[in-house]
Amino acid sequence: MARHWRAGAAGLAVLGLTLTACGGAKVGEDSAGGSGSSGECGTFNLAVNPWVGYEANAAVIAYVADEYLGCDVKQKDLKEEIAWQGFGTGEVDAVVENWGHDDLKKKYITDQKTAVDAGPTGNEGLIGWYVPPWLAEEHPDILDWKNLNKYAAEFRTSESGGKGQLLDGDPSFVTNDEALVTNLKLDYKVVYAGSETALIQAFRKAEKDKEWVIGYFYEPQWFMSEVPLKKVKLPEYTEGCDADPEKIACDYPVYKLDKIVSAKFAKSGSPAYDLVKNFTWTNDDQNIVAKYIAVDKMAPEAAAKKWVEANRDKVDAWIK
């Protein structure tokens, strides 16, 4: 018996060797893999926070760093908190779209000194209450908060306990909505949808089926190119009107979105740091790339390539 299987194994080995003889291209035969020396830039650890707008920033920066500066870009998918934490442990070099986060700035820039500000991205972030376009069209006065109580009954749902429902969403952002509802004496209840996915799905359906939905949302956001939500006017933001969280009765400030880098990275002299520092673009720019990714379902690299090739002048200004 043993002889049998030895013979069999030998036969198979011969078969295998024959196969190898006509096997085709060998691994490592073409050296297309190595795309030149990375030289002075080295590794660039770029955090990618989980929303499409951020992904657009990161994709373009990563593409430019890789293509023009020869950096070895490592993109890391992380939530904001963890990304900032990574500044201290040396695992994250840059966060390239930051929404306010004064608490994190205090903790990591002022106290721990592991991070530094790298200037604005040029994008302006709006946070506020939005309604689907059909609603704004049929009841234009709804876009003023003073008229919200008039429509409260229309916004009732199974969750809102007899009041109008104000759908709050992504837990990543600071929300003053409960205080706002109380202080503006609105007949609404804040219901926590709990995720951006849930919010988008709610607005998408509301527009399609002409349902009454009002909720917390923000721009720039890729979803706006699918359903251009309309912002409800709240009492105007003035410096310091949001100082006491309990007494807030004004709109959210306009966020100048900015970039944060690790202190070590800022001192490293890496060309990638200069790129991050110089990087600025407009909301329209970001919306285009975000649309490529989210609506046209392009891979982030492909989307970045397409935009970079069409906007050479802007890119040149970042890496000059």
Next chain:
Amino acid sequence: MTVVMEKPGTAQDTEPDGPAERTRQVTRPMVVGAVIALWLLLFAILRGRHTLSLGAADLTDLHRWINDVNDSIGANRNSNPLFLYFFNEIRLVIDTLVTFVQDLISQPAAGRPVPQIGWLGVIGIAGYVSWAVGNWRVALLAVAGFTFMGLQGLWQESMDTLALTLSAVLVALLFAIPLGVWAGLSDRVNRVITPLLDFMQTMPTFVYLAPLTLFFLIGGASATIATVIYAAPPAIRITAHAIRNVPTTTVEAADSLGATRRQSLLKVLLPMSKRTVVLGVNQTIMAALAMVTIAALIDAPGLGKTVVQALQSLDVGTAFNAGLAIVVMAIVLDRVTTAASVREEAARRSDPRLAAWRRPLLGAGAAVTAVLIYLSHTYLWAAEFPGEGSLGSTIARWADSVTTWAQDNLSGLTNAFRDAVTNGLLNPFQTLLTDSPWWLVGAVLITLAVVLGGVRAGITTVVCVGLLVGTGLWADAMTTLASTLVATVLVMALGIVFGVWMGRSALADRLIRPSLDAAQVMPPFVYLVPFLALFGATRFTAIVAAVVYGAPVAMKIIADGIRAVPETTVEAATSAGCNTWQIITKVQLPMARGALTLATNQGLIYVLSMVVVGGLVGAGALGYDVVAGFSQGQLYGKGLAAGLAIVLLGVMFDRITQAAARRTSA
């Protein structure tokens, strides 16, 4: 029928001398009824007082204190010797392991553009190992399954997931099996370790994900450790259970023959419990795969990332495709390990002539596999999976159109159903729990625990209620409790219907079971997007998600229970003229009572593990607190407290249902 029915009834009828026993049988439901009536009465009087409610952005001192502790750990990370010499070392070892496995099968390694072993080699190994430890049928399944992942265009992602899962399972078993054996041998260890395991299994991962990256940095090590924490407990529990269930007579026989402790462990206990231990391994693998998407949040490579990224733009199709690959991997690994656990028995029953051929065949198989590995190491065609993954885009498109169809055509129907359940069941119940004074609800819970489960369950409940109040999230806990109990009721309703059907028909079982496996390992968010479109961001959507996840377990347990009812009993009932309905309600269900309570227990625990997912789709309360704590620094302490509250709810109900189960079966 009469023959059978007398069995459960005999205790009452033939014990005229036990009036105590008799009154108890009658009064237990009455006491429960009285407690609830009293509760309703007091609720009407005291409604809205002492409800301990806390706003979404409000914190208690405990929450702030946890924040401070967390911050100080982060600030001192680089100077603390514990980090320098302990956590960093652990991280290094695990990172090395993960990188090694990744270099082998998933990531470009050692200057090569491709991993050491390409697709052909991996499929060869999968087929060969499955055949060697299981049988040829699971080997075919493994080969087909792995090929399918490649055709989906997800080869590298699948291999990353496989690499992480294998590393995590390896590390988990390294600790779990010795610990399980120890817990099986020593009652004291078992008592100490059980609450710890409960904690590991019910504490939401979101709570410890951020601290883990602080301790073990971002990357493979943290992802592996997060997975180990969740996946090790089943293996520990099942190993301990297996060791305990080795018949004492066998152990005594070994002792009387003069075997040392070590000998009796290695020669008697371990071999005799091997089969069950392999089932523990199986459960660990399943639990590890359930962590794939969560680990993606701290940059773990693999299928989870594809899912998470696709869902940022609500691309259900792509997410479903990747989810399907996870399901296929889970089913392959499940069937292979299950086959491995019964292999020896099956081998004994098989043809002895085949058994004689087994060895040479194994040798030949090893040679073939070696050739395949060599090919895939050397040649590009065998290293990189060919094709563009067009099957994947077909699946994605198909999933998209099904979702769109369902959203367009079913939403009227689903809204009516949602409103009925919410207004008829959930709202009144939630109001009762949240608007009653906390001490009243606490007293009710404790009384019910004592009545249903006995004094020990009562004491556990006292402790849990006390700690729940301590977390500062009492009102949120009650809101979550209401949804959880409603979900559990639905889980049991579905569990009984499908469990009975599967238990009675082998065909139904075979057809339904794969969907149950799929429901358990498919990342929840994939199906939650269409659910959100159907039901909106509501507590009901969260309940549906929990039911999808919890019902399969209940169905499987009940089906097993029904199948375990002796055939002769059913036949006797049939010959006595019972119709199918009577057999089910009067014979099979009563006799499967043990399975029903176990199903309730497990159903509830599974539902509780979906609380956080529920928080992402509109459930609010504890689930939202945990998610918000993960996302916002100043809410971290509150999130942790909410995680603790979920654990407390889990432990409380686990102890009550288990004690109640012991009573009913006694």
